[in-house]
Amino acid sequence: MLTQAVDTALAKIGAASPKDLRQEIGEIGLWAPRFGKPTRHTTGLHVIREAIRREHKLHILYTSLAETETERVIWPVALAFFEGVQLVAAWCELRADFQHFRVDRIASLETLGIPYPRTRKDLARQWEQARASERPRGREPLC
Template structure:
């Protein structure tokens, strides 16, 4: 790693934490603590307001802003590959936003690095999310973000049809299918719904159908309750 890149990462890491020790920086950057002490001292001499001292920890003074981000070639290649793979499984709005972000990132790279990143030989064939499910995924994601309840028509793995009112908590991708994790008000418990088994989805737009986080019914509670059996059921279609 170039020293300039290491100095930049030190500032980034310190900025993202309340207090950072030299040991943490050394482990993150794979250098000695002595190197960290020297680098921090040089940054302080250059006017970066790093507060603290060796043996105690460091933090960044208020009001300091970094110059525009620069990316290494490997980082740019990783972004290109990630966007290519994700776009075929995202909803239309996220796919378009991903491409926009990638274009902005590539635009700040030197020409040779930009060409090399765009030539990354990693591709995702267009056989991802069924086009008929893309608008549904976008609706579900937006309902999660706005905390809007949904009314669902659902067919489970045994072909039983039910109607549910749910609090959408998160959208999960399992490599072949998307599911909606939710608190089901009909069943009074956490449930996962495969998108390919939803026949109808309708947001409940009235103000009283917005929900707030409630103990025992949040995404964090759902994740704590998840178990390997649930994952297996998701992939086999037994939900």
């Protein structure tokens, strides 16, 4: 998925660029490798996106890596897309903390129609701060 998107974007940029820049575009060092068979778990993504847009809570049945099922009420903040996996970053009422949930491990989900007690913008800022505080000292992100 990402590899195809990168290839398509570079092809379009190359087609619109002057001939002398086309060679340089091919040597920019952009790499999006394929790791295993890509999976597409798009079931429920539209519900998650809508909950993020409307700032509504979701009720999910989640299966952990250890195969433990838990029911959770989450306040989705963001979606992240990686090659073969999608994550939901959310405030989890059960853990009273920000958690990341793999979409392919969400067995069921439903919108509760209940707004978050804070705005998504505020939650996103708090999530970013929480992520920054979890980074090992002396190690800055690569991007």
